[in-house]
Amino acid sequence: MIAKLTEAERAALVDLLPNWILAKGRDAIERSFKFRDFSEAFGFMTRVALLAEKHDHHPEWSNVWNRVSIALTTHDAGGLSERDIKLAEAIDLIA
Numbered sequence: 001m002i003a004k005l006t007e008a009e010r011a012a013l014v015d016l017l018p019n020w021i022l023a024k025g026r027d028a029i030e031r032s033f034k035f036r037d038f039s040e041a042f043g044f045m046t047r048v049a050l051l052a053e054k055h056d057h058h059p060e061w062s063n064v065w066n067r068v069s070i071a072l073t074t075h076d077a078g079g080l081s082e083r084d085i086k087l088a089e090a091i092d093l094i095a
């Protein structure tokens with residue numbers, strides 16, 4: 001079982017991950033991306049997929065042509081955990 005984020009860790013998220021927002025109605029963080037076209041969007045998704053495998057942590061996401069929406073939450077914890085922060089930081093580096 002993975003520990004959920006503490007209140008202090010949660011409060012630090014705004015500064016730690018300024019590009020991500022807390023989801024409404026569930027314990028997750030979200031970020032949306034817009035690319036020039038589908039090819040760029042899917043190329044990004046491919047890189048994120050490889051990252052996710054490396055982290056053994058996987059996004060909930062959707063793609064519509066040049067847009068990609070990502071939600072991160074830890075199913076094994078029933079909410080946000082350190083794993084979501086780590087993956088979000090890694091995604092930010094390749095975005």
Ligand SMILES: C[C@H](O)[C@H](O)[C@H]1CNC2=NC(N)=NC(=O)C2=N1
Binds near residue numbers: 057058059073076
């Ligand atoms: C067995 C495997 O390590 C687990 O199922 C991993 C895989 N990827 C995961 N991804 C996410 N988002 N949450 C999890 O709890 C999770 N668990």
